[in-house]
Amino acid sequence: MIIANVRVQLERELGYGLEERSWRFLIEKLHVADHLYHGLSLSALADRAREIKLREICLALPDTKEGIAWKHPVFRVREKMFCGYEELDGKMTVGLKLEVPHADLLAQDPRVVRSQYFGKHAKWVSIDAASIDDWDDIANLIMESYLLSAPKQTLGKE
Numbered sequence: 001m002i003i004a005n006v007r008v009q010l011e012r013e014l015g016y017g018l019e020e021r022s023w024r025f026l027i028e029k030l031h032v033a034d035h036l037y038h039g040l041s042l043s044a045l046a047d048r049a050r051e052i053k054l055r056e057i058c059l060a061l062p063d064t065k066e067g068i069a070w071k072h073p074v075f076r077v078r079e080k081m082f083c084g085y086e087e088l089d090g091k092m093t094v095g096l097k098l099e100v101p102h103a104d105l106l107a108q109d110p111r112v113v114r115s116q117y118f119g120k121h122a123k124w125v126s127i128d129a130a131s132i133d134d135w136d137d138i139a140n141l142i143m144e145s146y147l148l149s150a151p152k153q154t155l156g157k158e
Contacts, residue, residue, distance in 0.1 A: 010046060013045075014049055015133050018049060022052050050129045051073065054085055058083050062150075070086065073085045082097055082146045082150075088126055092128075093126035095124055096145040097123070098122060098123060102144070103125050106127075112126070113125065127141075
């Protein structure tokens with residue numbers, strides 16, 4: 001019963017329902033009951049759930065893999081990074097590479113922070129993960145970042 005109540009509270013914190021598969025992962029792999037017993041906060045558990053959702057989206061793309069850079073999870077296509085999940089100013093964020101005009105437009109949103117990393121044709125932005133209410137929108141941004149990073153062979157454009 002306690003675990004069921006935690007799921008309801010966690011879904012309220014996230015602002016969306018968890019797929020059964022994601023919830024099972026949290027229960028089995030993260031040992032939710034143990035974390036709660038040892039004092040893991042609901043917001044920390046929500047951060048882990050968001051990380052799981054991000055991982056599902058990124059690893060569904062061809063030739064991607066997860067790694068660690070600067071002590072946080074990053075996602076690469078071949079060896080080029082296209083997405084990361086990191087803490088900035090005490091908030092967990094999703095970092096993405098976007099085309100310059102799109103990054104500039106998105107950066108006008110208060111939930112988005114420009115990154116110091118940028119190139120000639122693309123800029124990195126970080127989105128406050130707790131503010132994400134539409135993961136389909138985030139999946140589209142991840143796809144843009146992926147397409148900017150993927151080698152031609154991966155995209156079939158040899």
